[in-house]
Amino acid sequence: MRARALFLLATVLSFAVSAPAQAAETVWSGLVMANNVAEPAPIPAELNRLEGTLKQLFGYNQFQIIGQSRKSLKSGEEDWLATSKYFALHVDSKAAARSSYLLNLQLFQEEKLLLETDANLSKSSPLVIKGPQVGDGVLVLLLVIE
Protein backbone atom coordinates (compact mmCIF):
# COMPACT_ATOMS: atom_id res chain seq x y z
CA MET A 1 0.00 0.00 0.00
CA ARG A 2 2.79 2.40 0.90
CA ALA A 3 4.69 1.52 -2.24
CA ARG A 4 1.57 2.16 -4.30
CA ALA A 5 1.04 5.57 -2.74
CA LEU A 6 4.65 6.55 -3.28
CA PHE A 7 4.49 5.43 -6.88
CA LEU A 8 1.37 7.55 -7.43
CA LEU A 9 3.03 10.57 -5.83
CA ALA A 10 6.14 10.14 -7.93
CA THR A 11 4.06 9.93 -11.09
CA VAL A 12 2.21 13.13 -10.27
CA LEU A 13 5.45 14.91 -9.36
CA SER A 14 7.16 13.92 -12.57
CA PHE A 15 4.12 15.06 -14.54
CA ALA A 16 4.03 18.39 -12.73
CA VAL A 17 7.75 18.96 -13.18
CA SER A 18 7.68 18.09 -16.86
CA ALA A 19 4.50 20.06 -17.58
CA PRO A 20 6.23 23.40 -18.34
CA ALA A 21 8.21 21.75 -21.15
CA GLN A 22 6.85 23.22 -24.36
CA ALA A 23 6.10 21.75 -27.73
CA ALA A 24 7.75 23.45 -30.70
CA GLU A 25 5.97 26.74 -31.48
CA THR A 26 6.54 29.26 -34.21
CA VAL A 27 6.98 32.96 -33.64
CA TRP A 28 6.25 35.26 -36.53
CA SER A 29 8.11 38.59 -36.40
CA GLY A 30 7.31 41.34 -38.85
CA LEU A 31 8.42 44.82 -39.87
CA VAL A 32 5.32 46.50 -41.25
CA MET A 33 4.92 49.85 -42.94
CA ALA A 34 1.59 51.51 -42.26
CA ASN A 35 0.36 54.47 -44.30
CA ASN A 36 -2.66 55.92 -46.00
CA VAL A 37 -3.13 55.56 -49.75
CA ALA A 38 -6.00 56.10 -52.15
CA GLU A 39 -6.12 52.45 -53.18
CA PRO A 40 -4.76 50.32 -50.36
CA ALA A 41 -3.27 46.92 -51.13
CA PRO A 42 -4.95 43.91 -49.57
CA ILE A 43 -3.68 43.26 -46.08
CA PRO A 44 -1.15 40.40 -45.95
CA ALA A 45 -2.39 37.04 -44.65
CA GLU A 46 -0.15 37.26 -41.61
CA LEU A 47 -1.99 40.41 -40.51
CA ASN A 48 -5.54 39.30 -41.26
CA ARG A 49 -6.29 38.51 -37.67
CA LEU A 50 -5.08 41.92 -36.51
CA GLU A 51 -6.45 44.08 -39.34
CA GLY A 52 -9.17 45.73 -37.30
CA THR A 53 -6.93 46.40 -34.34
CA LEU A 54 -4.12 47.82 -36.49
CA LYS A 55 -6.43 50.15 -38.39
CA GLN A 56 -8.05 51.32 -35.20
CA LEU A 57 -4.73 51.85 -33.42
CA PHE A 58 -2.82 53.68 -36.15
CA GLY A 59 -5.54 55.14 -38.33
CA TYR A 60 -3.91 53.94 -41.57
CA ASN A 61 -5.58 51.97 -44.34
CA GLN A 62 -2.62 50.07 -45.76
CA PHE A 63 -0.21 47.72 -44.04
CA GLN A 64 2.68 46.18 -45.96
CA ILE A 65 5.30 43.80 -44.71
CA ILE A 66 8.80 45.03 -45.47
CA GLY A 67 10.63 42.37 -43.50
CA GLN A 68 9.68 39.22 -41.62
CA SER A 69 10.95 36.08 -39.96
CA ARG A 70 9.25 32.88 -38.91
CA LYS A 71 11.16 31.07 -36.19
CA SER A 72 10.29 27.65 -34.82
CA LEU A 73 11.23 27.57 -31.16
CA LYS A 74 12.46 24.17 -30.03
CA SER A 75 14.43 24.85 -26.89
CA GLY A 76 12.81 28.23 -26.33
CA GLU A 77 16.26 29.82 -26.07
CA GLU A 78 16.99 31.05 -29.58
CA ASP A 79 17.62 34.31 -31.37
CA TRP A 80 16.76 35.53 -34.85
CA LEU A 81 16.52 38.57 -37.10
CA ALA A 82 13.73 40.07 -39.15
CA THR A 83 15.25 42.51 -41.60
CA SER A 84 14.31 45.02 -44.27
CA LYS A 85 16.66 47.12 -46.32
CA TYR A 86 17.28 49.64 -43.55
CA PHE A 87 15.82 48.09 -40.41
CA ALA A 88 16.55 44.96 -38.41
CA LEU A 89 14.64 43.50 -35.52
CA HIS A 90 16.79 41.24 -33.38
CA VAL A 91 14.93 38.88 -31.06
CA ASP A 92 16.53 36.88 -28.27
CA SER A 93 14.16 34.44 -26.55
CA LYS A 94 14.14 32.52 -23.31
CA ALA A 95 11.47 30.03 -22.33
CA ALA A 96 9.22 31.28 -19.56
CA ALA A 97 5.98 29.79 -18.31
CA ARG A 98 3.77 27.55 -20.39
CA SER A 99 2.92 29.04 -23.83
CA SER A 100 4.97 32.17 -23.26
CA TYR A 101 8.49 33.36 -24.00
CA LEU A 102 10.70 35.99 -22.44
CA LEU A 103 11.96 38.10 -25.33
CA ASN A 104 14.58 40.75 -25.65
CA LEU A 105 13.82 42.91 -28.73
CA GLN A 106 16.20 45.34 -30.37
CA LEU A 107 15.25 47.55 -33.31
CA PHE A 108 18.17 48.71 -35.38
CA GLN A 109 18.22 51.29 -38.15
CA GLU A 110 21.23 49.99 -40.00
CA GLU A 111 23.86 49.95 -37.23
CA LYS A 112 21.99 52.27 -34.90
CA LEU A 113 19.95 50.90 -31.98
CA LEU A 114 16.65 52.79 -31.94
CA LEU A 115 14.67 50.87 -29.35
CA GLU A 116 15.12 48.00 -26.91
CA THR A 117 12.49 46.25 -24.85
CA ASP A 118 11.94 43.10 -22.81
CA ALA A 119 8.58 41.40 -23.02
CA ASN A 120 6.91 38.21 -21.94
CA LEU A 121 5.20 37.09 -25.15
CA SER A 122 2.11 34.95 -24.69
CA LYS A 123 0.62 32.64 -27.28
CA SER A 124 -2.80 34.19 -27.04
CA SER A 125 -1.61 37.80 -27.06
CA PRO A 126 0.31 39.42 -29.97
CA LEU A 127 2.77 42.25 -29.39
CA VAL A 128 2.56 45.46 -31.43
CA ILE A 129 5.24 48.14 -31.25
CA LYS A 130 4.94 51.56 -32.79
CA GLY A 131 8.29 52.53 -34.28
CA PRO A 132 9.59 55.68 -35.95
CA GLN A 133 7.78 57.78 -38.52
CA VAL A 134 8.94 56.84 -42.03
CA GLY A 135 7.83 59.18 -44.81
CA ASP A 136 4.08 59.63 -44.53
CA GLY A 137 3.63 56.47 -42.53
CA VAL A 138 4.95 54.66 -39.50
CA LEU A 139 7.04 51.55 -38.92
CA VAL A 140 5.21 48.92 -36.87
CA LEU A 141 6.81 45.87 -35.30
CA LEU A 142 4.71 42.77 -34.77
CA LEU A 143 5.35 39.54 -32.90
CA VAL A 144 2.84 36.68 -32.86
CA ILE A 145 3.09 33.11 -31.63
CA GLU A 146 1.38 30.99 -34.29
Added chain:
Amino acid sequence: MKTFEENWTAWLDGELTGKELVEFEASLPDKPTAEVEKEDAKKLGAFLKEQLTAPAMRNEEFFHHRLREQMGSEAVAATPARVAQPELRETWWTIGRLLWTGATSLAIFAVCTFFVLREKNIGGQSAYVTQILNARVDPVVSPNATISMFETKEDKVTVLWVEGLQSLPSEFAAK
Protein backbone atom coordinates in the same frame (compact mmCIF):
# COMPACT_ATOMS: atom_id res chain seq x y z
CA MET B 1 -56.20 -77.43 35.18
CA LYS B 2 -53.94 -77.03 32.12
CA THR B 3 -55.14 -78.03 28.66
CA PHE B 4 -53.29 -80.60 26.56
CA GLU B 5 -51.80 -77.88 24.34
CA GLU B 6 -50.39 -76.01 27.33
CA ASN B 7 -48.83 -79.19 28.69
CA TRP B 8 -47.54 -80.07 25.19
CA THR B 9 -45.81 -76.70 24.82
CA ALA B 10 -44.35 -76.91 28.30
CA TRP B 11 -43.14 -80.44 27.55
CA LEU B 12 -41.48 -79.36 24.34
CA ASP B 13 -39.76 -76.53 26.19
CA GLY B 14 -38.65 -78.94 28.92
CA GLU B 15 -40.58 -77.09 31.56
CA LEU B 16 -42.58 -80.07 32.88
CA THR B 17 -41.09 -81.76 35.91
CA GLY B 18 -42.02 -84.38 38.50
CA LYS B 19 -45.53 -85.67 38.68
CA GLU B 20 -46.73 -83.43 35.78
CA LEU B 21 -44.05 -84.84 33.49
CA VAL B 22 -44.88 -88.49 34.38
CA GLU B 23 -48.62 -87.97 33.96
CA PHE B 24 -48.23 -86.13 30.63
CA GLU B 25 -45.86 -88.66 29.10
CA ALA B 26 -48.23 -91.44 30.23
CA SER B 27 -51.08 -89.66 28.44
CA LEU B 28 -49.22 -89.51 25.14
CA PRO B 29 -50.66 -92.00 22.65
CA ASP B 30 -47.38 -92.43 20.72
CA LYS B 31 -44.45 -91.41 22.87
CA PRO B 32 -41.60 -92.18 20.34
CA THR B 33 -43.23 -89.93 17.69
CA ALA B 34 -43.70 -87.24 20.31
CA GLU B 35 -40.01 -87.49 21.23
CA VAL B 36 -39.07 -87.01 17.56
CA GLU B 37 -41.31 -83.92 17.37
CA LYS B 38 -39.75 -82.57 20.55
CA GLU B 39 -36.29 -83.01 19.04
CA ASP B 40 -37.35 -81.24 15.83
CA ALA B 41 -38.82 -78.36 17.81
CA LYS B 42 -35.56 -77.97 19.70
CA LYS B 43 -33.59 -77.88 16.43
CA LEU B 44 -35.99 -75.34 14.93
CA GLY B 45 -35.72 -73.16 18.01
CA ALA B 46 -31.93 -73.27 17.92
CA PHE B 47 -31.96 -72.40 14.20
CA LEU B 48 -34.31 -69.47 14.66
CA LYS B 49 -32.30 -68.16 17.62
CA GLU B 50 -29.23 -68.25 15.44
CA GLN B 51 -30.77 -66.56 12.37
CA LEU B 52 -32.90 -63.92 14.05
CA THR B 53 -30.16 -62.19 16.08
CA ALA B 54 -29.64 -58.41 15.34
CA PRO B 55 -27.34 -57.87 12.30
CA ALA B 56 -23.93 -56.33 12.97
CA MET B 57 -24.14 -52.59 12.26
CA ARG B 58 -22.02 -51.36 9.34
CA ASN B 59 -20.93 -47.85 8.41
CA GLU B 60 -20.38 -47.04 12.02
CA GLU B 61 -18.93 -43.61 11.30
CA PHE B 62 -21.90 -42.64 9.20
CA PHE B 63 -24.25 -43.70 11.90
CA HIS B 64 -22.35 -41.72 14.52
CA HIS B 65 -22.30 -38.68 12.23
CA ARG B 66 -26.03 -38.83 11.70
CA LEU B 67 -26.47 -39.26 15.38
CA ARG B 68 -24.36 -36.20 16.21
CA GLU B 69 -26.25 -34.15 13.61
CA GLN B 70 -29.49 -35.15 15.13
CA MET B 71 -28.23 -34.27 18.60
CA GLY B 72 -26.92 -30.92 17.34
CA SER B 73 -30.16 -29.94 15.67
CA GLU B 74 -32.06 -30.92 18.77
CA ALA B 75 -29.71 -28.83 20.91
CA VAL B 76 -30.20 -25.79 18.64
CA ALA B 77 -33.93 -26.25 18.72
CA ALA B 78 -33.78 -26.45 22.49
CA THR B 79 -31.84 -23.16 22.93
CA PRO B 80 -33.80 -19.85 23.06
CA ALA B 81 -34.31 -18.08 19.74
CA ARG B 82 -31.41 -15.75 18.97
CA VAL B 83 -31.77 -12.25 17.52
CA ALA B 84 -30.86 -12.27 13.86
CA GLN B 85 -27.64 -10.29 13.33
CA PRO B 86 -26.65 -8.60 10.02
CA GLU B 87 -23.87 -10.33 8.19
CA LEU B 88 -20.67 -8.30 8.34
CA ARG B 89 -19.05 -7.97 4.90
CA GLU B 90 -15.33 -7.46 4.61
CA THR B 91 -14.45 -4.34 2.57
CA TRP B 92 -11.22 -3.11 0.91
CA TRP B 93 -11.56 0.30 2.60
CA THR B 94 -9.99 -0.40 5.91
CA ILE B 95 -9.20 2.47 8.28
CA GLY B 96 -5.52 2.32 7.39
CA ARG B 97 -6.18 2.41 3.69
CA LEU B 98 -8.61 5.28 4.07
CA LEU B 99 -5.99 7.26 5.96
CA TRP B 100 -3.34 6.54 3.36
CA THR B 101 -5.66 7.45 0.50
CA GLY B 102 -6.62 10.71 2.16
CA ALA B 103 -3.01 11.65 2.88
CA THR B 104 -1.95 10.82 -0.68
CA SER B 105 -4.78 12.88 -2.16
CA LEU B 106 -3.84 15.86 -0.03
CA ALA B 107 -0.19 15.55 -1.06
CA ILE B 108 -1.14 15.43 -4.76
CA PHE B 109 -3.40 18.43 -4.34
CA ALA B 110 -0.64 20.39 -2.59
CA VAL B 111 1.93 19.55 -5.27
CA CYS B 112 -0.41 20.49 -8.13
CA THR B 113 -1.40 23.73 -6.39
CA PHE B 114 2.25 24.62 -5.87
CA PHE B 115 3.13 24.18 -9.54
CA VAL B 116 0.02 25.94 -10.83
CA LEU B 117 0.58 28.94 -8.57
CA ARG B 118 4.27 29.02 -9.41
CA GLU B 119 3.51 29.23 -13.12
CA LYS B 120 0.89 31.92 -12.69
CA ASN B 121 3.12 34.07 -10.56
CA ILE B 122 6.22 34.13 -12.73
CA GLY B 123 7.04 37.81 -13.03
CA GLY B 124 3.98 38.52 -10.94
CA GLN B 125 1.92 38.58 -14.12
CA SER B 126 -0.55 36.42 -15.93
CA ALA B 127 0.94 33.93 -18.37
CA TYR B 128 -1.94 34.45 -20.80
CA VAL B 129 -1.33 38.10 -21.78
CA THR B 130 1.85 39.50 -23.26
CA GLN B 131 3.57 41.77 -20.79
CA ILE B 132 6.11 44.45 -21.57
CA LEU B 133 8.66 44.31 -18.80
CA ASN B 134 10.68 47.37 -19.80
CA ALA B 135 11.52 49.55 -22.81
CA ARG B 136 14.23 52.09 -23.52
CA VAL B 137 15.43 54.31 -26.35
CA ASP B 138 18.80 55.92 -26.86
CA PRO B 139 18.42 59.39 -25.31
CA VAL B 140 21.17 60.73 -27.54
CA VAL B 141 19.47 59.60 -30.76
CA SER B 142 15.89 60.33 -29.62
CA PRO B 143 15.97 62.78 -26.71
CA ASN B 144 12.23 63.56 -26.89
CA ALA B 145 10.99 59.96 -27.07
CA THR B 146 8.16 58.86 -24.77
CA ILE B 147 7.06 55.33 -24.12
CA SER B 148 3.65 54.03 -23.09
CA MET B 149 2.14 50.57 -22.88
CA PHE B 150 -1.41 49.36 -23.03
CA GLU B 151 -3.54 46.43 -24.00
CA THR B 152 -6.49 46.33 -26.35
CA LYS B 153 -9.50 44.68 -24.83
CA GLU B 154 -10.93 43.07 -27.97
CA ASP B 155 -8.15 40.72 -29.01
CA LYS B 156 -5.66 41.01 -26.12
CA VAL B 157 -3.04 42.80 -28.23
CA THR B 158 -0.31 44.35 -26.12
CA VAL B 159 0.96 47.63 -27.52
CA LEU B 160 4.23 49.42 -26.92
CA TRP B 161 3.65 52.97 -28.10
CA VAL B 162 6.82 54.98 -28.73
CA GLU B 163 6.48 58.62 -29.67
CA GLY B 164 9.23 61.04 -30.53
CA LEU B 165 11.63 58.71 -32.33
CA GLN B 166 13.62 60.40 -35.06
CA SER B 167 11.56 60.61 -38.26
CA LEU B 168 13.02 59.09 -41.39
CA PRO B 169 12.49 59.74 -45.08
CA SER B 170 10.18 57.48 -47.11
CA GLU B 171 13.01 55.55 -48.76
CA PHE B 172 13.54 53.82 -45.43
CA ALA B 173 10.28 52.01 -46.08
CA ALA B 174 12.00 49.88 -48.70
CA LYS B 175 11.87 46.10 -48.38
